[in-house]
Amino acid sequence: MLASKPRHATDFERGTRSYTMSQIRGKDTGPERIVRSYLFSRGLRFRKNDKRYPGHPDVVLPKYRAIIFVNGCFWHLHEGCPQARLPQSNVDYWTAKLTRNKKRDTQQQEQLRAQGWTVLVVWACELAPARRQETLEGLYERIVRAESKKN
Numbered sequence: 001m002l003a004s005k006p007r008h009a010t011d012f013e014r015g016t017r018s019y020t021m022s023q024i025r026g027k028d029t030g031p032e033r034i035v036r037s038y039l040f041s042r043g044l045r046f047r048k049n050d051k052r053y054p055g056h057p058d059v060v061l062p063k064y065r066a067i068i069f070v071n072g073c074f075w076h077l078h079e080g081c082p083q084a085r086l087p088q089s090n091v092d093y094w095t096a097k098l099t100r101n102k103k104r105d106t107q108q109q110e111q112l113r114a115q116g117w118t119v120l121v122v123w124a125c126e127l128a129p130a131r132r133q134e135t136l137e138g139l140y141e142r143i144v145r146a147e148s149k150k151n
C-alpha cells in the first residue's frame, strides 16, 4: 500500500511539471513551431512575435516584406471550420468575444497591408498531419512570390 502511493504522487508531479513547462514555452509550441521550423529548413530567416507590428505576428520576413499569422481555429473564428464551433453554453459571451477577435484580426491585417506587407494566414487545421506538407509548401511559394511581385 505504502509503496504505490509515493510512486503515484511522483507520476502526478511529473505530469504537472511537463504541463507547466509547455505553458511557459507559450507561443513557441505547436502550430507556430511547425511553421517556423519548416521555413527555417527552406533557408528563410525571420523574426518571431515582433511586437512592433499590429497583432504581434508569429513570423516576420523583412526581406520578403511578408508577415505570417498562425491562427488557432477556435480563437480566431476560422469560418466553416469544425474546430471553430461555438461552445454550447454561454453562447452570447462566446459569440461576442470571438467576433471581437475576428474583427481585430481583420483590422490589424488591413493596417499591415496598407503599410505594404503581404499578410499570410495559416490555420491550425491546415497543419494537421494529412494536410501539413501541402500547406507548408504552398506557404513557402506565396512568400517567395511576394518578393518577386515587388521587383
Ligand SMILES: [Zn+2]
Residues within 6 Å of the ligand: 073, 078, 081, 082, 083, 084, 123, 124, 125, 126
Ligand atoms: Zn480551421
